[in-house]
Amino acid sequence: MKNSIWRVGVLVQRHVMMLGRSWARLIEIVYMPTISIFQWIFLKNYFSSLGMKEVGQVLLLSWLMWELIFRSKQGTVMSLFEDMWSRSLGQIFTTPITHFELLAACYIVGFIRAALGLSLAVVVIIVTNDFNIISSDFTYVFFIMLGLAISGSLSLITSGFVIRWGIRAENLAWAFMATLAPLSGVLNPVTALPAWLQHISYLLPTTYLFECLRSLISHDNVDEGLMVRACGMTLLWLVLGMVIYSAMFKVSRESGNLVKGAE
DSSP: OHHHHHHHHHHHHHHHHHHHTOHHHHHHHHHHHHHHHHHHHHHHHHHHHTTOHHHHHHHHHHHHHHHHHHHHHHHHHHHHHHHHHTTOHHHHTTSSOOHHHHHHHHHHHHHHHHHHHHHHHHHHHHHHSSSOSSOSOHHHHHHHHHHHHHHHHHHHHHHHHHHHHGGGGHHHHHHHHHHHHHHTTSSSOGGGSOHHHHHHHTTSHHHHHHHHHHHHHHHSOOOHHHHHHHHHHHHHHHHHHHHHHHHHHHHHHHHTHHHHTTO
8 A cells, every 4th residue: 555655746746847838828727717707706796796696606606616627637637638648648557657646646636736726716706705715614625526536437437448449539538528527517507408408417426516515605505405405416437437437448458548648
């Protein structure tokens, strides 16, 4: 276990050093969420002027939670792509590093990217709004941890596709999240979806997370049954992600795609 943690730490340090050497990349990571937050703040203020303050808060916090999931997951996949573009995967797997250690390192780097990107956005929300998103209520901490776990499950699945098909899966990695957003009810309740889509929506862990978040903001409490389902579905997707990632890695290794994945 100690050696495994050390190997993950070395991989994380490598990616962080690469990130720190690129000011353009750092600016991009921070700039996009910060600029995007203003349109949601303006929208929240508009709803507040109409006497619908709660609606604005739900939209703003739902967007922030989605950004946490999205940017953490995309940061993970981008770290994996960087190893492919530099043709480092073949060299990495000639060492004792396992495929799960590689993904763990990429996920940690993805979380660092998300934290850097959202930290300034959170400060902007606190300064420009009359409510504090940093609550003493540990329910919000639970939501953040659940969001990170969901991001981990999505990272496993998309990383499996990347390992299997290389940079050809780049568009798929983006399309996967774009498809997931409306199905998860990020900005709308699930009941707004057509009946047949609602059945698909309730198979996603993100759906339960955003339903819980809306319930907490609107009613100051969350249905415990809904929280249990959120945790259960997240665990199921984590297991599914591990199975898919392991299967894709095995196929890619046997076909030699780990070496030629950047082609």
